[in-house]
Amino acid sequence: MNLAQELGKAIGKAATILPPDAVRALEAAREREVGPARVQLEAILENVKIAREGKVPICQDTGTITFFVKLGTKFPHLPDLVRALPEAARVATKDVPLRPNTVHPFTGKNPGDNTGRYVPAVTWEMVDGDGAEVHVLPKGGGSENCCALRMLPPGGGLKGVKEAVVEHVVACGGLPCPPTIIGVGVGGGADLALKLGKMALLRPLGQRHPEPEVAALEAELEELINASGVGPMGLGGKTTVLAVHAEYAHRHPASLPVGIVVQCWAHRRATVRIRADGRMEVV
Ligand code: SF4
Structure with missing residues (x-):
């Protein structure tokens, strides 16, 4: 099980493939609109298609990576998961690649890998069970x-x-x-x-x-x-x-x-489900 690699893939998926629910909502909006509003939505949907087919980020601002974790109280891989979250940001920054967006608020220094003090930000929610569900939400500035x-x-x-x-x-x-x-x-x-x-x-x-x-x-x-x-x-x-x-x-x-x-319209998300036996799926 390579958690950081799988989570890195999920970040990459979020950055490049707009989820179907967001695409459907944009398509429905396009059908309602006329004039410049429709032109904008057509351009957005074309942008989404180019990103998906070319495996490139949907927007130049690839956002700040945030995680929301639903953690089963019996999940057996917690130390690995804690280590994997920032590592996944490093993996995705290099592999996708993502724009390095994290800067030190006092010195202005950018570590270059989308990590830093308290980032990626992680919100933990304890739930029953032995699995974990990690939601990735890259959020544009x-x-x-x-x-x-x-x-x-x-x-x-x-x-x-x-x-x-x-x-x-x-x-x-x-x-x-x-x-x-x-x-x-x-x-x-x-x-x-x-x-x-x-x-x-x-x-x-x-x-x-x-x-x-x-x-x-x-x-x-x-x-x-x-x-x-x-x-x-x-x-x-x-x-x-x-x-x-x-x-x-x-x-x-x-x-x-x-x-x-x-x-924004670039409502980028991805989810990784991790089972107690180490099996993972990116959805
Ligand atoms: S607000 Fe969203 S769509 Fe606009 S530039 Fe930022 S990330 Fe891109």
């Missing part, structure tokens, strides 16, 4: 720059949440390379709200939250944001977001944090 945290007065309730999200996403205009996918994290604390927003991006595109109240918020936000007319790449049109995914945590009664995570 342009869309990450549009993420925001709002600490709302709790009295504003869900109305306040909706206003904050719509106002923010519309104000971003074309900066995050729309049509975007928005992850909204409601509740928890400041840090958890943003984390929940990012975790919501991992759900298959357009799959609603299982709880009807949350699903209704997602649908309403999509409608409100798409009614803004920002459109693909900010050039006007019906499709500003491909989807809004929301997640929540219980909150302190005095706090209503809302994490707004913005992901």
Whole structure:
């Protein structure tokens, strides 16, 4: 079992092959649009095809590599997995190749391999079982720059949440390379709200939250944001977001944090499933 190699392949897959759910959403958007909006979506889909066929990155910004790991409490290869995560970033940076994007915030030094202090960032979630599921989410800088945290007065309730999200996403205009996918994290604390927003991006595109109240918020936000007319790449049109995914945590009664995570159309992801016997599959 060479975990770093397999995880490196998954990073490469994420960088070069846009997942089918994202492609389908872009194709559906193209069918809805006319004029410059349609031209933009045609160019995006052509870009996606060239990347897939040529095995080259979908975007010049190959992003910051982040991992979300669902770790079985009986998973027997944890030390190997911990070592493999940064090594996989090195492998993929060399093999794909990826643009080396990590820089030291004080010295400006770039290690050249997409690793560094606390990066690749890893979020661990303990689950039952003896396997592990590693989600790779390379996140581009342009869309990450549009993420925001709002600490709302709790009295504003869900109305306040909706206003904050719509106002923010519309104000971003074309900066995050729309049509975007928005992850909204409601509740928890400041840090958890943003984390929940990012975790919501991992759900298959357009799959609603299982709880009807949350699903209704997602649908309403999509409608409100798409009614803004920002459109693909900010050039006007019906499709500003491909989807809004929301997640929540219980909150302190005095706090209503809302994490707004913005992901560009290049919604790159891949997943590696690792079994206790060492078998792995990249999906
Ligand atoms: S926001 Fe996304 S599509 Fe735009 S440049 Fe960055 S990675 Fe590429």
